[in-house]
Amino acid sequence: MRWIRSAALASLLVAVGVVIAPFLWFPFMATKAYPGQHMINAIAGVLLGPTWASLIAFAIGLIRIMLNIGTIYSIPGGIPGAIVVGLSARMFRKIGLKFELAALTEPIGTIFIGATLAVYVFAPQLGHGEMIGALIPIYVAWASSCIPGSILGFLILEALKHVGITAESLGH
Secondary structure (H helix, E strand, C coil): CHHHHHHHHHHHHHHHHHHHHHHCCEEECCEEECHHHHHHHHHHHHHHCHHHHHHHHHHHHHHHHHCCCCCCCHHHHHHHHHHHHHHHHHHHHHHCCCHHHHHHHHHHHHHHHHHHHHHHHHHHHHCCHHHCCCHHHHHHHHHHHHHHHHHHHHHHHHHHHHCCCCCCCCCC
């Protein structure tokens, strides 16, 4: 039963992530920054954990690429943030912290891990040499996307908690 609830919520989060994508993005160099992805990462990581959250981030990124409203950079831009939130939520639960606060750790994965991978692994493979020296500008641009997205995700988690939807109610 837990797997079915998780899969249903994951499907819903992918659908929401794809539907809002055309309305919440801005271009930066060869990337398209998308705060909605970070909001979904924050929600998925806290409610479902790192595995589901990373699968959701990958699915949204892949669909955005196929619909031409995303770039290959959505993969390193989304997945690390989702994993960091999921792992942080687990850790916060174990040490007794309010685990919804883990939503605010999403920028750690996106900015420092995701942007670094994008600049030093993905960009050279794609012939986007102009990004190689642009790590700090990429950090700043992606921060302007993921910080508001993770805050929005945290606020949505707080609202969901007030109506009884929590990781515990989902069996996580």
